[in-house]
Amino acid sequence: MPISSSGDSADTIWNPTRYLAFASERTRPFIDLLSRVNHPNARSIVDYGCGPGNGMPVLRHHWPAAHITGVDSSQEMLESARVSTHDDAKITYQRADIRTFIPSEPVDLAVSNAALQWLPDHRELLPVIQRNIAPGGVLAVQVPGNYAAPSHRLLYELAGRSPYAEHIDPGTLLNPTAPVIDYMLDVSGQDWTVEAWETTYQHVLQGEDPVFEWISAAAARPVLSALPPAELEQFTAEYKAALRAAYPQTRIGTILPFRRIFFIARRTG
């Protein structure tokens, strides 16, 4: 599948600086995911949807000598990633679509943090990724599980109304991810053992409209980038007001509960 001119499957441009404004919160699930992998001898790793490279230090911490390939379709994200890891010769990047990327040889570890949900057909890709994992290797994935949260519900309710709906292609919007059990069954099979869990993080965000700042750099991008300037301004004002009501400021900041799904499959044979 060709990479879209603007860089990813949702056909909008990523802004690494805005995405990384919450780097600590966005990287935390990757830290938790990798802490369960337990494959100290992994020598080759692919990070599917590596984004601006915020996960690379975490991978390097666990696997100091491994060769790591970051795969992403966004030119902007890859540029940011290359800058942040320029002094590590064993990290390379490839601009490619996850749906068609095949490593040159089977890898010891395939990871993906907060990326596969951008692909409506991502569950069908899991066996393809698994086929390219070496015996003894591991697949480790985290996807959000927060599509019923007010942040998303309000976004899609508003986007479905006039005058916004006529500008938005529903096909560019994120689909809900599957229940964790579905992913467990997807990646299980002969020669594979599976572990999975869910966590709801309680992020404490500071500043004005922090939930809007968070989501406008990620899940809301397809909606925001589809709107012409006047509608965008109006949409932003309405959406911010709705988010402020749904996520009120407390004396410690604005609390954003964020549910995430984790699954790990280990190839035993």
Ligand SMILES: C[S@@+](CC[C@H](N)C(=O)[O-])C[C@H]1O[C@@H](n2cnc3c(N)ncnc32)[C@H](O)[C@@H]1O
């Ligand atoms: C939310 S970011 C996650 C970045 C990083 N993995 C992290 O832990 O924060 C999702 C990334 O997936 C990438 N992506 C989305 N669809 C893709 C596709 N079809 N092929 C390759 N990368 C894709 C985007 O460009 C973006 O960098």
